[in-house]
Structures are given as structure tokens and as C-alpha cells.
Amino acid sequence: MSAPAPGPRATGVPHTDRREAMATHQQARQPDTEDGAKLRVESARVTYRSRAGNVLAVDGIDLDVADGEFVAIVGPSGSGKSTFLMALDGLVPLSGGRIRVDGRPVDRPGPDRAVVFQDACLLPWRTVIDNVAYGLELAGAGRKERLRVAARLLALTGLGGFEGFYPDQLSGGMKQRVNIARALAADPQILLLDEPFSGLDAQTRESMQAELLKIWDARKKTAVFVTHQIDEAVYLADRVVAFSARPARVVSQWRVPFPRPRPLELKHSREHRDLEEEIWEVVRAQRAPDEVR
Numbered sequence: 001m002s003a004p005a006p007g008p009r010a011t012g013v014p015h016t017d018r019r020e021a022m023a024t025h026q027q028a029r030q031p032d033t034e035d036g037a038k039l040r041v042e043s044a045r046v047t048y049r050s051r052a053g054n055v056l057a058v059d060g061i062d063l064d065v066a067d068g069e070f071v072a073i074v075g076p077s078g079s080g081k082s083t084f085l086m087a088l089d090g091l092v093p094l095s096g097g098r099i100r101v102d103g104r105p106v107d108r109p110g111p112d113r114a115v116v117f118q119d120a121c122l123l124p125w126r127t128v129i130d131n132v133a134y135g136l137e138l139a140g141a142g143r144k145e146r147l148r149v150a151a152r153l154l155a156l157t158g159l160g161g162f163e164g165f166y167p168d169q170l171s172g173g174m175k176q177r178v179n180i181a182r183a184l185a186a187d188p189q190i191l192l193l194d195e196p197f198s199g200l201d202a203q204t205r206e207s208m209q210a211e212l213l214k215i216w217d218a219r220k221k222t223a224v225f226v227t228h229q230i231d232e233a234v235y236l237a238d239r240v241v242a243f244s245a246r247p248a249r250v251v252s253q254w255r256v257p258f259p260r261p262r263p264l265e266l267k268h269s270r271e272h273r274d275l276e277e278e279i280w281e282v283v284r285a286q287r288a289p290d291e292v293r
């Protein structure tokens with residue numbers, strides 16, 4: 001483990017917490033499971049190849065995520081965050097480096113990981129409960145078992161009573177709850193979330209954040225969450241990782257010092273805002289090269 005970061009500027013949080021919160025990429029603490037990371041990314045590189053040219057989207061990312069840790073990734077638009085998340089799921093191949101889950105190489109999607117995208121891609125002809133149960137159906141689970149699991153997840157995501165509704169009878173926030181319940185149905189160990197709340201209004205978004213923390217806590221998942229919203233990253237995560245402009249590299253990371261459970265009011269505290277500002281300054285400083293490589 002690397003040396004502790006030097007004392008940061010005053011943020012109003014206790015000194016040891018502030019020291020934890022401020023960490024540059026050289027000094028940031030990796031998860032405590034140095035040799036037993038749930039997710040280990042080493043020198044990951046992704047290049048999109050096409051006739052129009054090659055685009056180097058991710059360039060040499062190293063990242064360890066501990067079992068049960070919640071990591072948020074922030075960075076400029078087009079920096080390679082979604083690409084990185086898709087690589088974690090095995091949806092895009094690496095052109096260099098490697099990704100492992102519990103020591104096993106990731107080269108395709110698997111039941112140990114589930115992705116939640118911004119748009120809830122629900123099957124419109126299926127009811128809410130059948131949408132959630134769909135993955136279990138594909139996995140060969142019996143109907144009784146599927147419905148039992150799906151009903152439990154719908155209750156957990158606040159949708160008890162809506163089992164028989166169809167997607168077009170739901171609000172955006174409700175659809176995204178179904179989407180999260182669906183991702184949880186196969187009981188993945190790692191949840192990969194790509195701006196899942198960006199299409200929601202501010203109030204719904206806030207309640208979904210609180211909801212997600214409840215679910216994450218109840219189900220003890222490891223989570224990697226991509227977002228543009230720094231306040232969301234700080235509120236949700238144990239650690240915030242900032243990417244450079246494309247090609248994505250890790251430029252900085254911060255351990256978030258706030259204890260859990262975190263009330264929504266925490267977002268309005270000075271400590272929370274100071275940390276947001278600190279991260280925002282780093283993200284803002286990233287500049288995108290326009291050329292295609």
C-alpha cells in the first residue's frame with residue numbers, strides 16, 4: 001500500500017478523513033485486498049478499429065476494486081468511460097492488458113457481472129415481473145422460482161404492486177428500477193452502471209440514488225458506476241476515480257470519507273461540496289485531443 005497522502009486544504013472534516021479524501025493518482029490508496037481484488041484491471045487498452053480510422057479509447061488503465069466496494073468513475077465527455085465499463089463486462093475486447101474477476105480473465109459477458117445502461121431496455125410486451133424474470137428464464141430457472149426471485153427484487157426496488165404493469169405504464173424512474181431489478185435477478189457479484197439515472201429528473205434521480213445505496217448495501221455487491229455528475233459520484237461511492245480526456249487514463253482518485261448510511265442531506269454539507277469541487281477541478285482540467293489515432 002502506498003504512503004498516505006499529504007494534508008489537503010481545509011474542508012471541515014476531521015484531519016484523518018481529509019487526508020483520506022485527498023489523494024492524487026500517485027498517492028491514492030488501492031483497496032485493502034491488495035492480492036485479493038474482486039476486480040483487477042491491469043494496463044487495459046481498448047482501440048476501436050474501423051475504415052475511417054482507429055480510435056484509441058482506453059490507454060493503460062490499472063484499477064483494483066475490492067469485494068463490496070463502490071467505485072464511481074468520472075471524466076470528460078467522450079473520454080472512454082462507457083468503453084471501459086463495456087470492457088469490464090467483456091462487451092468490447094481489449095487491445096492490450098487484462099481484466100480479471102476473482103483471478104479469472106474476462107473476455108465475454110458472464111453471470112458474475114451485470115450492466116445497467118442509461119436507457120432501460122425493457123421488453124414492452126412483457127409485464128414488469130416477467131421483464132425482471134427474463135434472465136432467469138434464459139438461465140433455465142423454473143417459473144415458480146423466477147417469479148419468487150423477481151417479486152422479491154421488485155419489493156426491494158420499491159415496485160411491489162406493479163408486477164402486472166407493462167413498461168409503457170411506468171414512469172422513467174420506475175422503468176429504471178425495473179432495469180436494476182432485472183440486472184440483480186441473476187445475482188451477479190459485480191454491478192456495472194453506466195449513467196443509469198441521467199435520463200431522470202433531479203428529484204427522481206435523488207430518490208434513485210438513495211434506493212441504489214439501499215440495494216447495494218442489502219445485496220453486498222461490488223459496483224462500478226459511471227457518471228457525469230460529480231455530486232452523485234461523491235454521494236454514492238467509496239472511491240471516485242477520475243479519467244483523463246480520451247484516451248482514458250486514471251488521473252486521480254479520492255477515497256470518500258463519509259460514513260454509511262448516508263442521508264441525502266449529506267450532499268448539502270460543506271465537506272461534500274468541498275470534495276465535489278476538488279474533483280470537478282481535476283475533471284475540468286482534462287482536455288480532449290480531437291485527432292483520430
Ligand SMILES: Nc1ncnc2c1ncn2[C@@H]1O[C@H](COP(=O)(O)OP(=O)(O)OP(=O)(O)O)[C@@H](O)[C@H]1O
Pocket residue numbers: 048049050055056057075076077078079080081082083084228246
Ligand atoms: N463503436 C465505436 N467505434 C468507434 N469509436 C467509438 C465507438 N464507441 C465509442 N467510440 C469512441 O471512443 C471514445 C470514447 O467513447 P465513450 O463512449 O467510451 O466515452 P464516454 O466517456 O463514455 O463519453 P460520454 O461521457 O459522452 O458518454 C469516443 O471518442 C468515441 O467516439
